[in-house]
Amino acid sequence: MPISTSLLLAAPLFAQLATAPDCSALLQQHLKTDLExxxxxxxxTEGQGFRVLAAAGCSREAGDLLEAWLAARQREQRSVHWHLAQQRAEQDDRPAAIQAARKALNTEETADMPLRWNDYVLATIAFLERDRSAFDRHRAAVAAARERYAGNALNLKLLDRLGRHFELSYLGAQKAAPQP
Known part of the structure; x- marks a missing residue:
């Protein structure tokens, strides 16, 4: 293969490497500014906090920043634990994702609440544990309430993607093409 052809074939790889973020440096920068x-x-807030790292494709570092924020605050914040669970799941760190997801459960949720948050979280945990029966049960509860609250319909879209691609990793299932 001529050198010019080799360079043309390698150009996309070099471009990707040149534009890939330095996730470690990005984390260090945000550790200095975001913990407060x-x-x-x-x-x-889009474009703020952990979302900057997540958007840059630095899910491991986004998770590390979430953990640091929680430690600095010494508080339980369900949504932060949920976002930590998502970042760890994207890295296929199932034990850490499951542990964080369990901390995202709403201990005060009742059957009459319109958002089926716990069912959404428990379906995701079941996906990570590869428990299809539990996944289907919790997904069905979210589906049954999709008309009661817009958040259920949004969460159901992700659960349906996870369900269709149950054999894939969390990130792989998320990125899989949605069905028409």
């Missing part, structure tokens, strides 16, 4: 951010900014 209020919950709303750190956890819920």
């Amino acid at each position: 951010l209020p919950w709303q900014t750190f956890d819920q």
Whole structure:
């Protein structure tokens, strides 16, 4: 193969390497600035907090930043634990993802609440544990309440993707093409 052809074939790889973020440096930068951010900014605002690292494809470091924020705050925050679970699941660290997801459960949820949060979380845990029966049961509870609350319909889309690609990793199932 001529050198010019080899260079053309390697060009996309070099471009990808040149644009790939330095996740470690990005984490260090955000550890200096983000641990004092209020919950709303750190956890819920696009382009802020852990979301910067997650958007850059640095899910391991995004999880590390979430853990550091929780440790600095010494508090339980369900949504932060949930986002930590998602980041660890994307890295296929199932034990850490499951542990964080369990901390995201709403201990005060009742059957009459419109958002089926616990069923969503428990279905995701069942996916990570490869427990199809539990996954189907919790997914069905979310599906049954999809008309009661918009969040259920959104969560059901992800659960359906996980269900269709049950054999894949969490990240693989998330990235799999949705059915028409």
